[in-house]
Structures are given as C-alpha cells and as structure tokens.
Amino acid sequence: MLVKDCMTRHPIMIAPETLANEAQQIMTTNRVRHLPVVGDGKRLKGLVTAKSFALKSDSISSLNVWEISRRLANLRVKDVMVKKIDILTASANMTVERAAVMLNEARQSALVVLENPDIVVGILTEVDIMNALQLMLGLPTEGIRVTIRMPNRKGEFQKINDFLNDKDWCVMGIGTYPSPRVEGDFYDMVLKLPDTTIEEVREGLGKIEDHQIIDIRDVV
C-alpha cells in the first residue's frame, strides 16, 4: 500500500488570507484537524492544525481584553499557520509504512502529500493510516479473524497457504508481526477468512504442525 492509496484526496484547503476565525469554523464544521494552506495553483504555503489557534501567552500578556479580542478578530491564517519548512511532506508514491515512520519520528499527526514539486494532492493523517490498518486486516467484511503463532523460519507460511488452497478459501485480510512477550523467535499472523466457521478454522489451521491458534473470533 502506497501513500496515494490511503491518503485523503482533495483535502479542504484554504488561502493564506483567510481569517483565522473562518478557518477554525471550517475545521469544526467539516470535522477535520488539518487544513493545508495553499496559494495559486494549490501550491503549499503552510498548514493549519488545531494547535495553531492556541494562544501563545507571551504574545498577549501585554495586551488588555479589548486589544486581545480585536487582534484575534483580525488574525489571518498566514499569521497562525505552521510554515512550509516545518511541515512534513511526502510524495504520493512513498510507502505507507515509511510515512508512518516519518509521522512517528516527527511526533506529528499529518503529512501533506505533494507532487511536482509543491502542489498539494492530498493529506495523510494518523486517521488515514489507521484506516489503512483496518483495511489490511479486512475489517469491513464479515468473517473469522484468527491469530496464528508460528516459528520464524522458512516454509511456515507455505503450510498455511497450502491448506487454504486445499480448502479453496479466500483471505480478506492479512497481517504479521513479531510475537510480543514470548520466549523464542515467533511470529504472529492475523488472517481474516470469510464464508467459514470457527469450528472449521479450528479444525483445519489448528492441526498444522508447530502452529498454534492464540485467538479466534467471528467479528464484523
């Protein structure tokens, strides 16, 4: 899965001259947490996030109430946005895991997706990545979700594969990760299997040598 497959296309964008108030309103009514700020031709200028609107105490401490409210009323997006150099950006062809790493490392919640070289084509937020996770594990469809623990060595997945082939089952979602909190070198694999029952799965996959079903449930 690449960034272009899971990003939000056509994100709502605003102009630098927009009033900060208005931007805030757009964010609440549309329930988005990030607004790319763009100039002509959708070229990235900055990013507005929820944090942008937080008052910085040092800038207002010297002002009285009236001055503060007036100042706030006249505040433009370009005054509060995160500047372009401070924004995380990615290209549409980046892998989604690489994007996740970037977000993680920078402790940011969104990544603006650009193409040649600074035109906004989409935005990738934590929510999008979570969505991608859901999809990879086949959440929207009904079926049996089974977690299998297997040793980390060649040919183990082949066993499962052969079994699925025999049964003529399909897989709606799949994911693997190093088994957490166990001794030895094991991997856990989550499979989403439609059109079958818990019993059948237990009967079949449970019988595979060295494999162990550690969780099985029918979820929607």
Next chain:
Amino acid sequence: MNMDKKFEQPVLKLEDVAITYKVRNGEIDAVQNVSFEIFKGESHGIVGESGCGKSTVAWAIVNFLGANGYVKSGSIKFQGQELVNKSDEELRRLRGDQIAMVYQDPMQALNPSLRLGDQMKEVLTVHRGMSESEAEDRCVDMLSRVYMPDPENVIKRFPHQISGGQQQRVVIAMALLNNPALLIMDEPTTALDVTVEAAVLDLIAELRRDFDTAIMYISHNLGVVARVCTQVGVMYAGEMVERAPVRDLYADPKHPYTQGLLRCVPKLGGDKASSQLYPIRGRVPPPNNRPSGCVYGPRCDYARQRCLDERPEVRQMPDGTSVRCHFAEEIDPAAWIPPEDIKLTPATEDVTKNEPILIIKDLKKYYDVAGSSLKDILGLGEKRKVKAVENASFEVPRGSTLGIVGESGCGKSTLVKTIIGLENATAGQAEFNVEDVTFDVTSSLSGRDKKLIQELQMVFQNPDSTMNPSYTVGQQIGRPMERFGTVPPDQIRSEVVRLLEAMRLGENYFDRLPRQLSGGEKQRVGIARALASRPELVLCDEPVSALDVSVQAAILNLLIEIQREFGTTLLFIAHDLSVVRFFSDFVAVMYLGQVMEFGPAEEIYQLPYHPYTEALLSAVPIPDPSVTQKRIRLEGNVPSAISPPSGCRFHTRCPRRKLMPDGGKKCETELPPWREFNNGHRIFCHLPKETLESFDPVISKAAEPAAD
C-alpha cells in the same frame, strides 16, 4: 476507499438555493429551493428538460451567472466553504484549482488558433509555474490517460484537426490537469455520436474512480445518466422534484414527473408492440409564470386540490430518496392508467406486405471535392469525390415506415435529400409508384413532375428554422394546398384548421406567428405543412432529435397516428436507435455511405446482427440500470469518405473481423456479400451466416422488468 459516508463531509452541498435573473421588468426566479450534496468520488446526475434550470445551478456554483444573475438565497458550500458572496478573487482561485467544468461543445473550451499542447500546458505553466518540458510530459500523460491515440502528436495539432470525440477527450484531460475536487459536466456527450458517447462515458466513469473526483453530471438524457451516475436528481421548472440513488430512481420513481418522463422514453429493452409512449400533457411553465402550488400540479395526473394550493416541501422517504410531492407514498406507478386521449390503437393491418411505393436500386451520390494544391486550382489535378452514398438499395412498402439509422456523416441525410430531389443522384435508379404511375426519382427538383413533387414532402429537424418567421401558421400550411391546388381556394382555411386539429393544435393557432409557438408546436406545424399537399411519402429528417423527451413522445405518437389515418409512407432518419425501433417497420443501418444491414425492425434488434449494428446497440444509453449491455467499443475514428476503406468499409474498426479466417484479409480487399435471413433481413458482411447467428444478444435484462 470505501469509508462510511456518515463520517465524511460532502464536497459540494447546496442548501435551498434560489437563483434569480434581473430582467427589464422585474426579476425571474430561474431556480428555487434546490438542495443536494455530492460526496467524494460520487457522480451526481441532474436530469430535466430544457429550461428547467440545470445549467443555471452549475453556473451558480462557478459564479458564472452573468451580469444580471445572482444567488438570491440559500448556501452553496464547497468543501465546507461558503461560495455565495465570496469575493471574486477567492472564487477565481477556487475555480481554477478545485472546480473544473466541461461543456457540451468542446470547441467552446478550446481556442481554435492555438495548438492543443500549448493550451494544455498553459494551465500548468502559468498557474503552477511548472517548467515547459515538465508540463508537456504531464499533458502527454494526461492525454494517454483519457485514451487519446498518439498523444505526442496530438499536442502539436490544432483543435480542428481532431474529431469531436477527441476534442471532448482533450477538454476532459484539460479539466483533470489541475486534479480538481469537483468536476462539473454540462451535457458533455450530447453533441457526440452514440459510439463515441459510449466511449466517453466509460472514460468518465473510470476517471471518477481513479481521481476520486466528485462529478456533477448534467444531462437531458435519462439513458446517459443511468450509465454514469450513482445519484440522480430530477429537476423540473427550477425545482428539484426528486433525488434518489440511480437504481431506485429508475426502478421505483416516486415523483409523478419522474414517472411521466420515464414513460416518455422509448426503451430498447422491451419489445416494440408493448412499448407505447405516453407524453406528459401540457408544457413546462415559463419561469415568470410558475404555478403557486406544486410546480408540476397543472400537468400531474394525481393532482388534488392541495397540490394546487400548497407548495410541497422536500420530504425524505423511508428508502432514502427525497421527493417534493404531497402524496408520493400514495402514488403507485403500476396502477397508472393512460389518459383517455392517448389512443392505443394497434396497427390494424400488416403494412409490411404491401406493394413497394419506393424502390431504390444502387443509388450513388458523389460530391466533387475541391483540392487545395496549385494543380487542383488549375483544374489539372485528379478529381476527388466524396462518396456520400454508395450503392444503396431497398424497397419501402406503401404505408410502412423505414427508419434509417447511422452516426453523423454516414450519408443518411444525403440519401434522403437525393430522394426528395434537393440533390441529384450520381447514379442508380429510384422509382416512386403512385396511382399506377411510376416516376424516376433520380432527377433534380426542377426537372420533376409537379405531381411527383406533391407526393414527396419533408419534415425537418430544427424546429426553430422549419417555419418562416414572417408568416402565420395558417398561411404556411395553406401554401402547399394553394400551390398544388389540392383544395379549392375557398376551402383552404377549413382544411388548414382540420389539419391543425389533427396535429392537436386548435383553430386559434391559425393566426399565430412562429415566434409565439414552442418547439414542439413548431414541429407539429412543420408536419402539418408537409401533409398539406396530401403526399404519399413523407421524409422525416430527425424530426424529434432537437426536442425534449416529453415533447418528443407526443410528436412520435402524432406521426404514428397520422400514418394510420392517412396511410402515409414514412422515411424516418434518426441517430437514436431506440426511437427508430419504436417507430419503424423496417430499418436500414448505414455506415460511411453504405447500407450495412436492412430488414424488418424486430429482426434488426435481435440476432443476428451486423457487427456495426451490434456495436451501435451496445453503445445506446438505456434509461434502465437493470438492463445490461454487452460492452463493445469501436476503435479509431470514422474514416474519411473521400478515401473510404477498400473492401468492406467497416473493416478498419470491425471488432468481429478477427473471427474471419486469416484475420480478415478478405474484408480489406473484397466487397462483402449480402447474407440473407428471414423476412428479407439482410446483412452486408463476409462472416458466414452461422457465425453471425452465434453472437450473444447485446441487451439482456438482469432483474425483473420495472413496474411500468
């Protein structure tokens, strides 16, 4: 991405929008209380007849209403941002970057004096500061994305050097260069031929998925909307009367207007005998004189007192459709009874066995083309000919209807003009038998006998130019009677009135001038004028293609009625296969000047098909999403008629050619034979009869027929 819609905000949301034009004496409310939303990756159709405000809504969104139009109330939100009362500067930026529009006529959007590549690149270089070479690469990419053959060369050409369908592809590619969030398409395929249209519609559906663009698709054609849209809104007299997912709308229309519209359209799915068209009575009220109650009230079969008194509000129905009707739950379209005045007289006699009234044999019509080289100017160059009609042969039995179908440039109009004498035939015989006298029809008009001239009359396509604006209806219908002396001078008026009544126009139309008539009424007068000399054969050149569907239905019914009453033989040209099927006893399919298939109407629409007919049938938009069509798309363009392909003229694009032994070498060199089938059905093809019969039917109905 199939995320749930409830978490998502619509790309475009209109709420209670009213649009008003200022005119000399007051204001005209063009659109009232229109609300709808379009989500990302959705294509929302807006259908309605002309003048119902479809385009006005689109123009309001892009702030293109002109100097005297404005949004009076309501809100238009694009991605949550209000567009109404935005500054021009902000709107301009949004429009350029986020909203793109595709119009009906591609030549409107393309500058004829600039190369296509330069026009496309401009979008990227000026607006986005992209470098020249980078922009060019991107344009080429985008052109190949819209399946433009040979994009590297296309960008070096001028707009007039590519065909209409390709122009529309370029316009769509240009609209997509900016990767817009919303694409507004205003009748983008209306000017295109049906096979080209089918390809463009496929393209639109594909691009919608790929670019995740929200599409607002405006069309008058219910079939086209059924093919590309996911949601459909039906507009009538400036209001949106019904909005529903596409399948529900066609299978279970809630609003009486939607039901009426669907009853007006000839369907290719059903069979001919059962498909009767039921026009909607009355006409669309003009914007300055709309009824105070339900706008559709005066034309509605279910109207009650409440409908005339009180304006209905938009109501949500349990299944998610929204309807502007007081009694939508109570109305059952299945229980609808056709009104008394629409006669359902089935044909009393089988006219197809009558003796032929018109016999055409090997008719040819070539035009000289003026070359542009110096040699040609001096008259030394080789004379080149446009072969507009090549070896057309058929017979038309007395009292029957022959439908001629084909795409633009196939020679169907030329054929008819040759028969009526507006053009001279180059070669061939054409005989016309009336009252046991045989006339030769290959002569020019001035060389024709007055009797022959009287027996052949014509109905024209364009209602706006069919009548002379300087004379009254009565004068124009009376003139042929006077000229041919069919009616004594003192009875002309009563005869004209009788004809007017046969056209369902009253005597009060006698003294009206054409500018006081609507398009449908003008067309009726045109038919009356053609019938005034009591001709045996009336040639109709696309008489309904410029009319709205409800008017079209009325005119078609009228023509059928007249044919039954007067026993007139009709030659009916159309590009719409469903209309022809509904209307004709015989059908001739033409391609590039050549008749490809001829036979009784039922046989043409059933197996076996000519490969070209098959492609045509698969391209016709059918206003019923439950019908599935085999997907056959022709490649390339129609070749030039100056140098038509050798052998079979269709071989360059024939999708069935590969069924021939050795890949159809024979098709390129030899003229195909006529393959004869039942009832005089013949197909001009090299493929053997068995192969032609072994094709799958193009149109099949997936589910149970809709209730109507």
Next chain:
Amino acid sequence: MAATQASSPVQSRGAKLLSSIQSYIALIFTSRIATIGLAIVLFWVVVGLISLVWTPVDPNASDFRPNQPMSAENWLGTDRLGRDNLSRVMAGTQVILLKTRVPALPLSGYFTGLAGLIGIVLIIRAIPMLEEPNQRLKGWGNLIVGIALIPVVIFLNGLLGLQAIVLPNFVLPLGVALWGVIGSLSLGTVLGLLAGYKGGWYDQIIMQILDALIAFPRIVLYLVVITALGQGDLIMIFAIAVTGAPGVARLARSQALDIKTRDYIRAAETRGESIWFIMFREIWPNAIGPLLVDSMLRVGYAIFTIGTLGFLGRGLPPPEPDWGNMINVARPSFGTVPVSVLAPAVAIGSLVVGLNLFVDGLNEEITRYQK
C-alpha cells in the same frame, strides 16, 4: 397566399398592423437618441410642408438689397441676388424630401423606358430558366424578347409618331433623396438576393460587377452620370440609385446567404416553388429589417450627395432653391455675410445628423430587443 389572406378576418389584420406600428413607435421612444433624431427629421419635414404653401416671401424674388446680414426683415439675411435666405432654406427642403419634378417628355420616352425595364426583368428571369432542362425553351424565349424589346419599341415609337406627343412636366410626391434610395434599395435587393440565393456563377458575376462599381470614387461616378445625361431630378435619382445599389446588394446578399440555409427554404424548394417566390416571398420578408435600417442611413448620404453636387454646380436644376447651390453662390461673400453660407450648411448638416441619430438609436434598440 392571396386566398388565405382574404379569408382571414380583416378587422384583426388591421388591428394587428396598428399594434405593430404602435410597438415600433414605442421602440423609437425608448431610445433618447432616436427620439432626438426623429424630432430633427420631423422638424425639416414640417418646414418643407409649410414652405409648400407659405414662405415669408417668394424664395425666387429679388425683392431686397443683395448680401444683407441678419435683420428683422430678413431673419437670415439675403443672398447675392437679393433673395430672402430664410425662404430659400425653407423651400430647399422640398426637392430633397417632398417633391420630384418630372420634366416634359415625349410619350415615346416613357414607352422606351418602360420597355427597357420590362426587358431587364425578362433577361434576369431568363437566366435561371436556362439552367433547367424542361424550361430552357421558355428561357431562350424570354432572353430574346428581353433583348429585342428596346429596338422594337423605338421602331414602333417612330411608326406611331409618339415622339410628337409631349407630356407636360409634373411633380411626383417624395423628394429626390428618397426616390434615389428607393431605387438603390430595389435594384440592390434584387441583385443581392439573386447573388446570395443562387450562388455560384450568378454570385461571381453580379458581385464582381458591383465590386467594380464600388471601387470607383463615388463623386466621380456621380459627375460622370450627370455630365453624360445632363442635370435633372430624374437623373439625380438614377445616379443615387446606381451608386447606392452595390452597398445594398452586399447587405442583401449576406442576408440571403444566411437565410437560405434555413429549413423553411428547403421546404419551399421541395414544394417546387420558383426562385422568385423563394427570393421575394420567403427570403425577402426576413431580410428587409436590416435593409430598411441601412436605407434610412442612405437617405442621409443621399442628402449629403445632393448638397455636394449642388456645391459643385451640378446639383438639382433651378428654379427651386438647392442648399448645396446656395452655399456655392454665397461662398465668395462668406467674409461679409457668413449667414448665407451657414444657414444652408446647417440645414444639410442637421438633417443628415438627425437621420443618423434616428437610425443609430433605432438600430441599437432593435438589436437589444433581439437579445
């Protein structure tokens, strides 16, 4: 169409005509420019009408001292011969707008002229007939009769002694400028519609000849005609008609080219109507609007032309005063009595400007109406 017209109620027809005239008048008054123009034109028409029955003094009587400036007695002064300028300016309207003087002519002249007209019509009619196989004979007949008509008539004139009978001079209503424009309108319309509707060789030949005419400087054309034929109202009308026709023909042709593509022309053709029916019953009524507007402008040009020629001493013959000639005569004494030059000059100028304003305003209103 006579039958249908006769059978429709006469009353409603009259009422309709009235209402359409009313709507046109209303149209004129919606435009301020057109109203002003109309007022100026009407002013001169009224002045001319008054002058027919009354002028302060006889315009041709030399009752006063020559070259007088403005005074209570002679409001606009007097000219070189001691004639009252005011009366002469008033009477000058007549020849332009109100009357045409036809000189005494022998009867044979009228007959020959009539024969010439019929001959031209026959020749024009013959040309399209020659193209069509079953009418070719008739066409040749027409052509021969047309060509032979004038010599035959001249011969007959001599035989009958018609030369001896001289009809006295008389006056036609409407002035030289109007008749001239009517002439150019009829000639130009026929040629233009024929060229536009028939196309092909007709178009080529007619338009080439007319373009050649346009290529000549106008004033030269006028002078050539007048020098060759002599001065006179009829000759001035002829000169205006011939020089104006090419412009009218171009406009008529462009109208015909547009209108002939309409389907109702196809309908008329498939009824087997003659080209004259199509040209004058189907095309002409729809082309006449722009042609009329154009000819109103041409009236202005014609007035201007008459003035110019009068100034050059080649204008309308005496005794009626001619504005152009008045300017010419008063020119040497411009330094001492400028009013003698200015009065007729202002008369010409205001009438032409008035007409132009009227047409411009009307045209603007009409085109706005069409939108």
